[in-house]
Amino acid sequence: MHTTASRxxxxxxxxxxxYCLESVRTGLNFNTQGNISVRLPDAHDxxxxxxxxxxxxxxxxxxxxDMVVVGLDGTVLEGTLCPSTELPVHLAHYRRxxxxxxxxxxxxxxxxxxxxxxxxxxxxxxNMVLYAKGPVEIMPFEFSTNADFGRRSAELMGDDVNAVVWGNHGLLAVGVSLKLAFKVAVAVEENAEVLHRASGAGVPNVLVYGEIDIPVGARLP
Ligand SMILES: [Zn+2]
Incomplete structure (x- = not known):
């Protein structure tokens, strides 16, 4: 039960x-696709x-x-429904x-x-360079429901970029808050559309995070 005792x-x-509803409203997800999680510091022993x-x-x-609380070790702590099937992938990204x-x-x-x-x-x-911070790499297609896939997904994303694409499936975006992680997902989709259209018309100018002079107030955590 999510009483006051809930983590x-x-x-x-x-x-x-x-943000689940917002992901459908903004066209990032259809139907029951996608999933969202948030870290709960020190919530499990x-x-x-x-x-x-x-x-x-x-x-x-x-x-x-209906949200499910799970320890970083995979132990289900609260909730009556099954967690998202991509739980092991989320856990691997939080661990890394x-x-x-x-x-x-x-x-x-x-x-x-x-x-x-x-x-x-x-x-x-x-926006892409501010929120995602760099080029977003593509993992070749495979099922995304196991911890090994999660480890490799986190490894490909690395420590400095905030998103990774799973080929023939979708995007995983991270952030220091849910608001920022969502903004990363929006920014990458918008950028992907412009990149795709611009590439059909010529050679687009690519921005490199470390090479653009970002004013202090515009820098994101
Ligand atoms: Zn999916």
Whole structure:
């Protein structure tokens, strides 16, 4: 039960639900696709846990209490529904990157256009370079439901970039907050569309995070 004893506050559960619905409203997901999780520091015997969306529940029918709390070791701590099938992948990303506080997985169209072509998503828009921070690499297609896939996904994303594409499937975006992780997913999709269209017309100018002079106030954590 998500009483006051719950490791995940009502506010966190509501925020996850808000961004699930927002992912459909903004066209990043269809139907029950995608999933979202948030890190819960020190929530499981001194170690971290996460709260993640349940598997196979329509977003417009999802309730805050449907979210599942799982320790970083994979132990289900709270919840009556099954966690997202991509739980092992989320856990692997949280283990690799202590800075990551939230993960947003989407299956948006132009990310998938470039993913199906096996084309790395180079930054051609300012928002992409600010939020994702670098080129987003593509993992060749495979099922995304096991820890080994998660380890390799986290390794390919690396420590300095905030997203990775799973070929023929979708995007995993991370952030120091759920708000920022969601902005990464939006920025990468927008960038993927512009990159795809611009590449058909000529050679787009690619932005490199380390080479552009970002004013202090515009720098993101
Ligand atoms: Zn998926």
């Amino acid at each position: 995940a506050t009502r506010q966190t559960r509501d925020e996850i639900l808000y 001194g170690a971290d846990a996460i709260v993640i969306t349940p598997s196979d529940v329509r977003y417009d029918a999802m309730r805050p209490e 990157r202590p800075d990551v506080q939230a993960i947003v997985h989407t299956e948006s169209t132009f990310v998938n256009v470039l993913g199906a072509l096996g084309r790395r998503i180079d930054p051609v828009l300012l």
